[in-house]
Amino acid sequence: MRNLIAWVILLVVFVIAGEGLNLFRIHIVDWLAYGHVTDGIISILGLILAFLGTAFLGGYVYYRDKKRGKLKREGWRGRPVSRKQKSVRRES
Template identity: 85%
Template structure:
């Protein structure tokens, strides 16, 4: 049940981001064709909606990978950075 709720939430956010891109696409064309200010405002709101949905999905994936230990710290030119270990005290 828990996984189902997570999938539904992710699907809803994905659809919201897609609708934001669709709003942006449609209203930019209308704004260029007719020059109404309302179309410009709605296109900006659609772009913000798409950005927020995409940021949420990216944050979800990042948090999940961090929780599972799949992230690796990278150094210069993508090389893995080894952790410096402190000497053991006996």
């Protein structure tokens, strides 16, 4: 049941992002053709909606991979960076 709810949430967010791109596409053409201010505002809102949906999906994948330990720290040119272990000094 949990997996079904997670898939439904992801599907809804994906559809919202797609609808945002569709709003942008339709209303930017109308704005260029007719020059109405409302078409320009709706196209910007569609672009924001698409960005927010895409950011949510990217964040979901990032945190899922982070939780499962699939991310590694990379340095210059994608080379793995070794983590230095801090040694504990004991003073006597």
